[in-house]
Amino acid sequence: MSEQQVSHLFGQAEALNRLEDFLKLASVKNGQVELVLEREQVAVTRFAHNRIHQNVSNRDTRLWVRAIIGGSVASMACNSLDKSTVQATIDQALKIARLMPDRQHPGFASDSGESGRTPEAGSEDLGYPGQAQSGQPGASFFDSTAYQTPEDRARTIAELIAPVQEAGLEGYGTYKNTLTELAVANTRGLRSYAAGTSGYLKGLIETADGRQAGYADQLSRDITTLDPLALAQTAIRKCLLNKNQVEIAPGEYAAVLEPNTVADLVRFMVIHGSGAQQLQDGRSFMTGRFGEQVTGEHINIWEDPASPYAMPFPVDYEGQQSRAVPLVSNGRAAGVVYDRTTAARIPGQVSTGHATTPWNNLGENNPLPQHIVMAGGDKSIEELIKGMKRGLVITRLHYTHCPDPRRVVATGTTRDGTFLVENGEIVAAVKNMRLTQSVLDLLSTVEEFGQSKTCQDWWTANGMGITNYYLPALRVGRCVFTGNTTF
Amino acid sequence: MAEKEAIERKLDEELMLAALEQARQAGADYAEVRGLAELQSEVRVKNGEINKMMSREDNGWGLNVRIGAGWGFASSAELTGKSVKEITAQAIQLAAASARVQPRGQAANYGTPSTASGEYRSPVQIDPFRVPPREQLEMLFSAEANLRRFDRVKVSESHLQAFHSFKFFANTEGARQRQFITETGGGLSAIAVEGPYSYQRTYGRGGNYGQAGYEYILQLQLEDEALRVGQEAHDLVAADPVPAGPTTVVIGSNLAALLVHESCGHPTELDRVLGSENAFAGGSFLEPQMRGQFRYGSPAVNLTADATIAGALGTFGWDDEGTPARRTPLVENGIFVGYLSSRDTASAIGLSASGGAARASSWSRTPIVRMTNVSLEPGEGSLESLISEVEDGLYLETPSSWSLDDKRMNFHFSAEICREIKGGQLGRLYKGASFMERTPIFWGNVKKVAGPEEWKVWGFLSCAKGEPLQSAHVAHGASPVLVNNLTVQREGK
Numbered sequence: 001m002s003e004q005q006v007s008h009l010f011g012q013a014e015a016l017n018r019l020e021d022f023l024k025l026a027s028v029k030n031g032q033v034e035l036v037l038e039r040e041q042v043a044v045t046r047f048a049h050n051r052i053h054q055n056v057s058n059r060d061t062r063l064w065v066r067a068i069i070g071g072s073v074a075s076m077a078c079n080s081l082d083k084s085t086v087q088a089t090i091d092q093a094l095k096i097a098r099l100m101p102d103r104q105h106p107g108f109a110s111d112s113g114e115s116g117r118t119p120e121a122g123s124e125d126l127g128y129p130g131q132a133q134s135g136q137p138g139a140s141f142f143d144s145t146a147y148q149t150p151e152d153r154a155r156t157i158a159e160l161i162a163p164v165q166e167a168g169l170e171g172y173g174t175y176k177n178t179l180t181e182l183a184v185a186n187t188r189g190l191r192s193y194a195a196g197t198s199g200y201l202k203g204l205i206e207t208a209d210g211r212q213a214g215y216a217d218q219l220s221r222d223i224t225t226l227d228p229l230a231l232a233q234t235a236i237r238k239c240l241l242n243k244n245q246v247e248i249a250p251g252e253y254a255a256v257l258e259p260n261t262v263a264d265l266v267r268f269m270v271i272h273g274s275g276a277q278q279l280q281d282g283r284s285f286m287t288g289r290f291g292e293q294v295t296g297e298h299i300n301i302w303e304d305p306a307s308p309y310a311m312p313f314p315v316d317y318e319g320q321q322s323r324a325v326p327l328v329s330n331g332r333a334a335g336v337v338y339d340r341t342t343a344a345r346i347p348g349q350v351s352t353g354h355a356t357t358p359w360n361n362l363g364e365n366n367p368l369p370q371h372i373v374m375a376g377g378d379k380s381i382e383e384l385i386k387g388m389k390r391g392l393v394i395t396r397l398h399y400t401h402c403p404d405p406r407r408v409v410a411t412g413t414t415r416d417g418t419f420l421v422e423n424g425e426i427v428a429a430v431k432n433m434r435l436t437q438s439v440l441d442l443l444s445t446v447e448e449f450g451q452s453k454t455c456q457d458w459w460t461a462n463g464m465g466i467t468n469y470y471l472p473a474l475r476v477g478r479c480v481f482t483g484n485t486t487f
Numbered sequence: 488m489a490e491k492e493a494i495e496r497k498l499d500e501e502l503m504l505a506a507l508e509q510a511r512q513a514g515a516d517y518a519e520v521r522g523l524a525e526l527q528s529e530v531r532v533k534n535g536e537i538n539k540m541m542s543r544e545d546n547g548w549g550l551n552v553r554i555g556a557g558w559g560f561a562s563s564a565e566l567t568g569k570s571v572k573e574i575t576a577q578a579i580q581l582a583a584a585s586a587r588v589q590p591r592g593q594a595a596n597y598g599t600p601s602t603a604s605g606e607y608r609s610p611v612q613i614d615p616f617r618v619p620p621r622e623q624l625e626m627l628f629s630a631e632a633n634l635r636r637f638d639r640v641k642v643s644e645s646h647l648q649a650f651h652s653f654k655f656f657a658n659t660e661g662a663r664q665r666q667f668i669t670e671t672g673g674g675l676s677a678i679a680v681e682g683p684y685s686y687q688r689t690y691g692r693g694g695n696y697g698q699a700g701y702e703y704i705l706q707l708q709l710e711d712e713a714l715r716v717g718q719e720a721h722d723l724v725a726a727d728p729v730p731a732g733p734t735t736v737v738i739g740s741n742l743a744a745l746l747v748h749e750s751c752g753h754p755t756e757l758d759r760v761l762g763s764e765n766a767f768a769g770g771s772f773l774e775p776q777m778r779g780q781f782r783y784g785s786p787a788v789n790l791t792a793d794a795t796i797a798g799a800l801g802t803f804g805w806d807d808e809g810t811p812a813r814r815t816p817l818v819e820n821g822i823f824v825g826y827l828s829s830r831d832t833a834s835a836i837g838l839s840a841s842g843g844a845a846r847a848s849s850w851s852r853t854p855i856v857r858m859t860n861v862s863l864e865p866g867e868g869s870l871e872s873l874i875s876e877v878e879d880g881l882y883l884e885t886p887s888s889w890s891l892d893d894k895r896m897n898f899h900f901s902a903e904i905c906r907e908i909k910g911g912q913l914g915r916l917y918k919g920a921s922f923m924e925r926t927p928i929f930w931g932n933v934k935k936v937a938g939p940e941e942w943k944v945w946g947f948l949s950c951a952k953g954e955p956l957q958s959a960h961v962a963h964g965a966s967p968v969l970v971n972n973l974t975v976q977r978e979g980k
Contacts, residue, residue, distance in 0.1 A: 044955050045585075048762045051593060052585040056560040057577055058851040058955065060547070077543040079564045085544075092542065099620055100537060150559075150577075150584035158588050172765040174954050204766040215766075281642045282680045358541075365539070398769060401890040403901040403921055403978045406685050411899050413892035415769075432892055434899060434923065462767050463956025482976075483923045485897035486772070 008041045008059045009181045012193040015039070018081065019185035025087045026187060028067075031097065033090060034108045034186035036064035036317055036358060041179040045153040048172045050161050052154065064358045067093035068107060072100040075358065106344035108318070110188040115320035115353035119335065122291035126329035128302035129375050134324070138308025142222040145197035148177045160203055160228035167236050170210075173203040177223070184319030192319030198311065199223035200461065204416060205235040211245075211487070212429075214238025215395055215416035217260070217461070219454050219468070221311060238395060238417040245429040247484055248420065254391030255479035256384045256421070259453040262374070263469045264397040265410050265439045266301065267457040270369050270467050272405035274303070274327050275354070276342035277366035285408050285440060286333040295443035297331040301471075303369035305353070309454050310371035311468035315353065322353035327369065331444075339367040356466060369467060376472025377449030384450045384475045386424040392479065393419040393426065397435065397458060404438075411436040413485060434483035445477035492667075494653040497524035497546045502571050504657055506550050509575040511659055515552040515582070517597055519658035521807060522548035522566070523850035526616060531646040532627040535635070538644065540620070547850035550578045556593040557586025560853040598830035599840045603811055604663040607804025610797065611669045611700035615649035618701045623647060626710065630675060633713035637721035639679040645713065646694065647673030647704050648948070650960075662809040670800060670960060671703045672696025672946060675713050677720035686918055688720035688903055691741050692886055696946030696960070697798045719904060722916050729881065729905050729917035731977045736922075736970050737873050739884030742902055744945040744963035747863050750926040751783075751790050752963070754895035755817050755825070756952075757832040757842075758856040768952050769893030772926070773823055775836050783823040784930025787866055790818040792827050794843060794859035799962035800946035801859035808854055810843040817861065821930070829856045848957035855953045860944070862964035866936035873937055873969045875911035881975060882906040882913060883920055899923040901978055919978040932973065937966035 010018065019035045026033040039061050046054040063086060065076045074096035078089045109115075119126070153175050164171040181195040202217035216234040218226045257265070273284040285294060305322035306312050316322050318340055326334040339355035354367040385393060400412030413434050420428040450473030459465035503520045510518035524546040531539040549562030552575075559581025561574045627645040634643035650670040657663050674694020678687045690712050697703045738746070754771040758764055773781070783790075794812035796802055803812055808830050817825045828838060829845035845854035874882065885903040892898070901921035907914035942964055950959040 042955055046763070046766075046954055047588065048765060049590070050588075051590055052557070052588040053763055054560075054853065054954075055558060055581040055585040056562075056853055056955070057581060058549075058562045060564050060851060072537070073540070075539070075541040077541065077545075079545050079547065089544075096540060096542075096620055100540060100624070150581045151587075154584040154588050161588065170762075172762060174766060176954065202766055206765070210762075210770065281678060283642075283678065283685055398893045399890050401888040401899070403888040403899075404919075406683065409978060411888070411890045413890070413897055415893050432897075434890075434892075434897060436899070462951070462954065464951050483897060483899070485892045485894075486925065487894060487896070 009039050009179065009195060015181060015183035015193055016185060016191050019183055022086050023185060023187055026090045028094065028187055031067060031069040031094065032108050032187050034066040034184065037183040038062045039181050043153065043177045045157060045175045047157050047161065050165055050171050052157060055150065062359060063089065065089050065093040067097040068105055069094065069097040071105050072097050073105045074100060106340050108186040108188050109190050109320060109340065111190060112192040112315060112319050112321050114350065115323055116350045117323050117325055117352050118349050120290040123332065123334045126326055126332055126334040128326040128329060129300055134306065137306035137314060138312035140194060140196040140221055140313045142197050145177060145199050145221065145223040146179050148223060153177065156201065156228050160232045163229065163232045163236060164205055169236060169239060170206050170208055171203055172206065176200045182315065190319050192315050194313060194315045196313050197221050199226055201226050201228060201231060203231050203235045205239040207239065212239050212242045213416045214242055217455065219456060241426065242417050242429045245431045247431045250433065250481045250483050253479050253481060254388050255476050256381060256388060256391065256393045257474045257476060258381060258395050259455050259471055259473050260396040261394045262471050262474055263455050263457040264400045264412060265442065266372065266374065266469065266471060267459065267467065268402045268408050268410050268439055270372060272402055273408060274336050275366050275368045276336050276338040279336045280342060280345060283405050284336065285406060286336060289333045292333055293331050294333045295328055295331045295440050296446050298446060299328055299331045299443050300375040301328040302326045302373055303337055303371055304373045305371045307371055307373050307470060309470035310373050311454065312371060316355040317357055318351065318355040320351050320353035320355065325352050337367050337369050342367055372467055372469045372471065374471035376452040379448060379450045381450060381473055384448055384473055385421050385426065387448060388421050388424060388475060390422050392430065393421060400458065408439040409437065410439050431487060432485045433481040435479060436482040437480040442476055442479060446474050447477050448475040450474065494524045494526065494651065498522040498548065498653065498655055499566055500655050502566055502568065503548055503655060506571045506575050507657060507659055509571065510550060510552045510578065513575065513579045515554055515579065517553040517659055519551045519656065520548065521847060521850060522655040523652060525650060525652040527650050528616065529646065529648045530623050530627060531644060532631045533644040534642060537624065549850050550574055551853055552578045552582045553597065554582040555586045556589045556595040557582045559585060562851040596834045598834035600660040601658060601809030602661045603805060603809060605804065607666040609668045609698040613701035615669065615671045615701040616651060630709040630713040633710055634675060634677040634717040637717040639681050639721045639724050640677045640717050641680040642678035644676045645709055656805065656807065656809055658809055664805050664809060666804050668698060669700055670696055670698050671701060673704050673707055673709055675709055675716050677717050679720040679724035681724045684724050686720060686724040688716050688723060689885060690716050691945060693948060696800055696948055698800060698802055699798055723904060723918050726916040726918045728977050729920040729975060731975060733972055733974045735877050735880035736973045736975065737877060737882045737908065738968045738970060740941060740943045740965045740967050741885050741945055742883055743863060743965035743968050745886045745889060746900065747790065747861055747963050747965055748858065748947065749889055749891050750895055750898055751817060752858040752861040755827050756856045757826040757828040760826065761832055761835055764952065767954055772894040772896045777823055779822065779824055781823040782821055782931065783818045783927055784821040785933045786820045787933050787936050788818055788821045788930050789864035790861065791816050791864055792842065792844060792859050792861045796860045796944065799860040799944050800960040801962045806843045806845045807847040808841065808845040810841045810845065813843045815842045827856050827858060829854065832856055846959055848959050852955065852957045855957065857952065857959045858950060858961040860962040860964065863936060863966065865939040865942040865966045867938045868935065870937055870941050870967045873935055873967055874908055874913060876969060877908045877911060880908040881920065882908055896925055898926065921976045921978050922973050923976065924973065929970065932971045933968055934971050935969040941966040
């Protein structure tokens with residue numbers, strides 16, 4: 001983005017000063033007001049058939065006003081920081097809160113450090129690998145990403161496309177740069193601020209007839225770590241290998257699951273089982289099971305907002321510091337994440353700093369993990385394949401869904417590279433298959449852990465989710481395929 | 488001249504027209520500007536408490552420019568003389584950068600010009616933003632309490648939403664369009680829990696929505712519907728699992744609507760066919776050479792995209808490229824005949840004009856090919872008459888989960904509710920029914936579609952596509968459908 005675009009962000013001092021001024025507009029005697037300010041610059045360059053076909057840039061400002069009168073809370077939002085608009089928005093929030101029946105809202109925090117973690121009964125002794133040696137939190141903001149220009153993005157895509165064209169193939173994909181800042185202030189004295197950048201590059205490479213496809217992506221807060229040439233080479237290799245696909249019968253197969261596939265499966269443990277609301281609704285796979293074995297004993301999955309590999313970000317949308325939380329520890333149900341509302345329902349529980357964006361248009365705003373880490377190993381995909389007598393390699397999944405949240409059953413079709421392995425060698429490309437299986441069961445058959453990768457599930461990568469992952473490739477002993485498709 | 492509404496005053500049309508002129512002076516071959524001012528409110532009651540009470544105002548504008556074959560789109564929430572200059576410069580910079588990554592000889596055709604001017608207003612009887620919050624809450628609390636009358640219901644929720652927008656569109660071809668649209672709707676959800684099982688029953692999955700005022704919400708009769716939804720959730724969690732195997736099914740209109748959306752609406756989007764969505768939403772199995780020949784379904788299957796249905800979410804005066812709303816056949820007597828298209832995609836396959844399906848979900852998004860109101864045209868007879876034809880089968884209603892491959896060929900759906908059909912009569916409840924099929928096989932096995940008296944329009948608020956993501960409001964009319972030889976599977980629940 002150009003410097004002019006970076007100037008769209010206020011920076012900590014100005015953002016908090018503005019909120020300070022706005023709070024003076026709130027005439028509150030018996031209540032509280034909290035302001036959440038988010039400024040964002042998003043640039044997305046898309047390419048198809050080796051050409052940029054869409055190149056967009058958007059800057060937005062969002063101000064969320066929460067007002068509490070007694071135990072009732074009301075929210076109003078606007079996207080203008082004009083003083084009269086903000087005044088009207090605050091007044092309206094207070095007016096509606098006064099009208100509402102009493103609701104046991106816990107009130108706003110007075111300090112960003114009020115968050116913490118109280119272990120669940122039954123999982124007091126459970127943690128995650130490396131918990132005792134937590135190092136420096138990862139940085140969330142990089143100038144390298146913030147100062148990307150349209151020309152920089154076009155150059156990156158040209159670099160990705162060049163070997164694709166040379167190979168006589170067709171490139172499709174996206175390069176997205178995001179620049180965001182989040183400031184929270186309230187009448188109880190809380191002041192909180194953080195800024196973040198991200199770069200996401202993906203490439204789908206196909207033959208001209210569309211019958212062969214290969215895929216790769218890269219995600220980082222620092223775009224200098226993105227390597228468009230390496231990405232192109234990986235996807236091209238996969239595309240060229242993905243020829244003369246054979247149809248194989250649905251059934252149970254051993255499989256090597258690449259990290260993007262693992263993310264799409266673990267996602268359902270996250271969104272249906274790892275937030276306090278799902279637990280309290282009785283819908284989580286952890287409901288009533290803390291301390292019990294839920295997956296294979298070598299599985300460790302935790303939420304780590306400070307991990308430099310999991311798109312770190314230090315605070316949540318209630319201005320609370322986001323804490324690390326073990327979710328599955330050596331295969332046992334270990335914990336869920338909380339915001340202030342869900343924590344207030346449980347005596348002794350506190351927010352873990354996982355309030356999600358109030359701008360979610362998909363219904364409720366429940367606390368969710370957003371920086372998932374899963375313990376991995378050091379083997380490459382090729383080494384994992386070598387250890388498999390007969391099975392499949394799955395590059396990634398498409399449009400997964402969860403027909404049974406409590407058992408965490410996932411279903412989705414493979415795409416962009418599904419291969420049959422015999423005696424440790426890829427022997428054929430395979431037409432896409434439908435996987436339908438409980439993720440908990442699948443994670444009970446992990447035989448080997450591969451190298452980890454920073455990535456997003458298909459939904460988050462496409463703007464329909466908020467969770468980032470740093471997780472490994474896996475070799476599993478039993479993967480259940482219930483159908484196949486024609487290509 | 489009539490006084491402007493408050494929402495119109497959020498957008499300075501003169502400044503947006505100035506952006507068009509500045510783009511032209513800066514070398515744009517074509518430019519279009521779109522401003523959108525939107526009010527949104529949402530109220531949710533859950534487990535006897537207010538879960539959400541939110542109002543939101545969202546205003547902004549965007550400029551789309553073309554230089555040769557390069558496109559650039561920039562947008563901002565700020566609309567001032569300064570931001571017009573900055574955003575115009577950004578759009579030009581983006582288009583110039585795009586133009587550098589084009590194959591030699593890339594066509595710069597943008598199809599048939601859009602020159603229409605005028606005004607469109609959706610019908611509204613009761614302004615939803617003037618209904619007192621207390622009145623809305625009383626209705627939602629009452630509905631939510633009705634859900635909780637049943638012992639096994641542990642999580643209960645009722646909600647309503649309203650949207651009101653003003654959109655201004657102008658382009659360098661002379662179009663000037665102003666549209667005022669109000670949308671409302673609501674829904675219910677009950678989660679019943681017993682032992683290790685939990686089961687959700689809803690009213691229309693996410694509810695139902697239409698282009699209308701608060702009168703639409705009143706017509707939903709959520710308080711009465713809650714008694715049915717709560718009872719069904721209570722019964723379902725204790726029901727036996729569905730017997731798996733091939734059978735004859737009758738599919739209710741809400742589930743049929745989502746099947747239409749996923750397995751007909753998306754694969755007939757021409758930008759998917761042409762590759763623009765390959766890396767995200769995916770492509771399509773419906774290739775251009777199949778038009779007019781490919782048997783998509785049985786002769787009972789007729790599908791249409793119609794942006795002129797009064798009161799439906801996918802209705803408008805003009806799409807977001809300025810093309811007038813129109814009705815386009817997609818499948819006629821089971822044969823695939825048409826696409827949802829925009830100006831450039833229509834031009835790319837030699838269609839005479841855009842299908843008027845280019846839509847942008849926000850001021851910050853550029854238009855892409857979207858569904859409007861993609862509907863299964865009604866056949867004949869009542870739901871009861873379809874059921875009476877089934878000696879031994881199942882009735883399925885309301886989607887619970889859905890998943891499709893990237894060309895929309897293989898799909899997997901599960902249904903919230905399933906009932907036995909024996910001797911032409913509905914029988915016991917079953918839980919956990921799902922099915923997987925290939926699109927043309929499924930629609931090819933459709934024996935009958937029920938008649939106009941059963942035809943209902945379902946409005947969906949969150950059809951996701953595009954990068955950055957665009958969540959579109961679309962609608963689907965459907966009557967219940969009788970399908971032969973569908974293999975029903977059993978989920979655990």
